[in-house]
Amino acid sequence: MESLLVSGALTLTLFGMGFVFVFLALMVVVTSGMSILLAKIQPETNDAFALDSDPIIEIDEKTKTIIEAAIKMHTQR
Numbered sequence: 001m002e003s004l005l006v007s008g009a010l011t012l013t014l015f016g017m018g019f020v021f022v023f024l025a026l027m028v029v030v031t032s033g034m035s036i037l038l039a040k041i042q043p044e045t046n047d048a049f050a051l052d053s054d055p056i057i058e059i060d061e062k063t064k065t066i067i068e069a070a071i072k073m074h075t076q077r
Contacts, residue, residue, distance in 0.1 A: 059067075
């Protein structure tokens with residue numbers, strides 16, 4: 001009787017672990033396939049326009065004085 005329970009428990013454990021393993025392996029395969037498919041479908045992004053822009057932003061004098069005053073007030077606390 002006891003060996004029948006142990007046998008049933010081991011069978012149930014192996015089927016459960018097998019199901020989880022198959023599910024996770026299938027999920028990895030499907031995710032990788034979707035990634036490859038989207039890489040082919042999605043157009044290549046060209047970052048050349050980002051290099052053309054000037055990283056230095058021009059600030060007018062009024063805004064510059066306001067920022068300087070805010071920094072000065074903050075550091076005086």
